[in-house]
Amino acid sequence: MQAVVLVKHGDPERAFELRELNKPEPKEGEVRVKVEAFGLNYADVMARKGMYQDAPPLPAVIGYDVVGVIDKLGPGADEELLGQRVVALTRFGGYAEYAVANQLVVHPINKELPNAAATALATQYSTAYYASNMATNIFEGDHVLIHAAAGGVGLALIQLAKLKNSVIYATASSDMKIKMLEDLGVNYPINSDETDFVEEVENIRGSDGLDIIFDSIGGKSVKKGFQLLSSGGRIVCYGGSKRGDGKGIINDLRLAVGFGIYSPISFMLKSKSFIGVNMLRIADDRPSLIKTAMEKVIDMVNKKIIPEPIGRAFPVSDISEAHNLLESRESVGKLAIEWK
Ligand SMILES: NC(=O)c1ccc[n+]([C@@H]2O[C@H](COP(=O)([O-])OP(=O)(O)OC[C@H]3O[C@@H](n4cnc5c(N)ncnc54)[C@H](OP(=O)(O)O)[C@@H]3O)[C@@H](O)[C@H]2O)c1
Incomplete structure (x- = not known):
């Protein structure tokens, strides 16, 4: 599979390389997603600049949220998920054509939901819900x-x-x-x-x-x-x-x-x-809380209680442009990268 690998810290033009890697294998309770698009998060900008303490050592595949179709189940994962279009929270590994996620933080979404909006639900909207309704x-x-x-x-x-x-x-x-x-x-x-x-x-x-x-x-x-x-x-x-x-x-x-x-x-x-609030810690130690937050915001969007998230998707060839836009403070809403 192809993955956008963070190979050095600095400007996105030099920091990222498109590389061929092995597909990840889902472990106990995990699923694998064939990724249509992955989201960008401000924490990715900090990781690229070498200013994010929780980021993995280089070379690394970063990325917290993906949208795509589940193509493989780990042992014990819910069989009904296979083949469903989902949004998933990844613990890094999102900037790739395939990514694995704990099934607790994977949620089916409808086919019409645009990619950037879907990834916003996993991270930005779940964070906002947790911060304003749970914490x-x-x-x-x-x-x-x-x-x-x-x-x-x-x-x-x-x-x-x-x-x-x-x-x-x-x-x-x-x-x-x-x-x-x-x-x-x-x-x-x-x-x-x-x-x-x-x-x-x-x-x-x-x-x-x-x-x-x-x-x-x-x-x-x-x-x-x-x-x-x-x-x-x-x-x-x-x-x-x-x-x-x-x-x-x-x-x-x-x-x-x-x-x-x-x-x-x-x-x-x-x-x-x-x-x-640090959603990484919650994801590691209390994933059921993230599951609740994700379910709530997806349900609110499905029922039109809140509008679809605002977002913009870029092709993978424009990842540097997208990263620069997020860093520049000129972006609005969610940015995502599509594999096509
Ligand atoms: N704790 C958690 O678990 C968690 C989870 C998700 C996100 N976050 C944090 O939430 C914030 C928003 O994340 P996001 O992904 O949705 O990004 P975002 O809000 O779309 O982009 C970051 C925004 O921060 C603002 N900003 C203010 N001061 C800044 C500065 N000195 N340098 C750069 N930007 C500055 C900018 O808006 P203005 O220029 O309009 O002020 C910029 O557009 C980030 O700080 C992120 O790290 C935390």
């Missing part, structure tokens, strides 16, 4: 701030927050994205390139603060966000895209210190919560 909850009418809201996870969070009639504040870094957020019904889009979100929220909200913040930026963004929380407020931290701005130990230290130093006593006295 904590959005309550009716909550004032919710979503960072990087025009990205893959961000758009999913907007849809889930709208279901709870939330008042939504959302940051993004360009006028094009702000227009898109307005069109999606975000109450207060904030251009993070032009405005400080703290000032903006305080102008709107006075001293009332926010009920919940979803932060994928990390560092000072979290510290500043924490100050904006009202009593009962929660901040959900699930990324550190700010790390991509620089490289090296000083950059990392600055980011780590930027988060702030907290005492559990202050959480209790102020009745504020700090929630961390």
Whole structure:
């Protein structure tokens, strides 16, 4: 089979090579997918740049989500899955023509669902669901701030927050994205390139603060966000895209210190919560939770409770263009790569 192999860290043009590899064999409880398309995730950009600590050693096939047809079952896997079109969460190995996945994190999808939308459901939408309905909850009418809201996870969070009639504040870094957020019904889009979100929220909200913040930026963004929380407020931290701005130990230290130093006593006295989400850890240790999240979001899309994810697919020959677009901060929604 062919696979896009990460052979060195750096620009995508030099970092990836198309190589011939053996097909992976599904183990106990696993299935193998003949991949139509695989999704790109911001973590892939960090892995390519050598800035993702959970990434496998090089050369490596990265990739977290695939869509395709199940062509082989491992021992004990559900026979009904064979031949079905599914979306699957892979623990790396997704950038290939065949990929294996734990059957718990594989879900049948209808034939019409576009590839990019399908892969978004496995990663971005499941992450958003876990973060907003399982790790904590959005309550009716909550004032919710979503960072990087025009990205893959961000758009999913907007849809889930709208279901709870939330008042939504959302940051993004360009006028094009702000227009898109307005069109999606975000109450207060904030251009993070032009405005400080703290000032903006305080102008709107006075001293009332926010009920919940979803932060994928990390560092000072979290510290500043924490100050904006009202009593009962929660901040959900699930990324550190700010790390991509620089490289090296000083950059990392600055980011780590930027988060702030907290005492559990202050959480209790102020009745504020700090929630961390890492779906890789959940996939390893509690895959049934991912299964629940995936089932919920796929069901919501099937029943048209939320719209199909927004996404764009590229042919495999354009993987560098797609990676550069994701890194450039100009992408909206999910990006995927098709084998054709
Ligand atoms: N914890 C988990 O399990 C988990 C799972 C999935 C994703 N994530 C995280 O969630 C975030 C979104 O993931 P995604 O795949 O859906 O990507 P994405 O949101 O489509 O793309 C990343 C976005 O981050 C924003 N960003 C803000 N500051 C940035 C900076 N300094 N450098 C680069 N980008 C910056 C950019 O939007 P603006 O320019 O508009 O701000 C960019 O478009 C990422 O941080 C990712 O690592 C975490």
